[in-house]
Amino acid sequence: LAQEEASANQAYHDNVVIVLDASGSMKQKMRGSNVIKMSAAKEALKAVLQNVNATTHIGLLVFSAKNLKDDWVYPLGPRDEAALLAAIELPVANRGTPLGKYIKIGADRLLQARKEQYGYGSYRLLIVTDGDANDQDLVERYTPEVLARGITMDVIGVDMRNEHMLANVA
Numbered sequence: 001l002a003q004e005e006a007s008a009n010q011a012y013h014d015n016v017v018i019v020l021d022a023s024g025s026m027k028q029k030m031r032g033s034n035v036i037k038m039s040a041a042k043e044a045l046k047a048v049l050q051n052v053n054a055t056t057h058i059g060l061l062v063f064s065a066k067n068l069k070d071d072w073v074y075p076l077g078p079r080d081e082a083a084l085l086a087a088i089e090l091p092v093a094n095r096g097t098p099l100g101k102y103i104k105i106g107a108d109r110l111l112q113a114r115k116e117q118y119g120y121g122s123y124r125l126l127i128v129t130d131g132d133a134n135d136q137d138l139v140e141r142y143t144p145e146v147l148a149r150g151i152t153m154d155v156i157g158v159d160m161r162n163e164h165m166l167a168n169v170a
Contacts, residue, residue, distance in 0.1 A: 012120035014056040015113045017076055017106040018045065020088075021129035021158075022065035023097035030159040038093045041128045041158045045088055048126070048156065054079055059109060060087050063102045066094030071102075076109055099129060100138020107146040114150075124152045131160040131167070140165055 059076030
């Protein structure tokens, strides 16, 4: 019985999937600054992660990076600090901006984790972006759907316009 209880306790944990924008616009400098958006995004993400409990399972999903073979640079799972920090440093900004598509992919992975954990734990989608999107219609469609499914959505807006949907909804 004690072994079953220990196993059950290990199955339930908090979860964060990070969606990191590595699109072409992230190669640009921030307005009024010499800081590149991608550099600012990586530094902000590392700072935020310092405040996330070490037992939280983390996943890093990156879109549009020039140098990655797999968008899941760090699959959702236990946190290995060194591997996670290395994964954050990997992406090189490159091309298109399928932000809406990747919001859905990240949310779907969290919903899968919630099913695996029988609904226990917490489920957060952390989006790190400047907000530019080739599929803004999908951003506007999926954002309220994700929130309605009980997933908390947080946004690190990198030089994002104040009127952007993600700046105001999440």
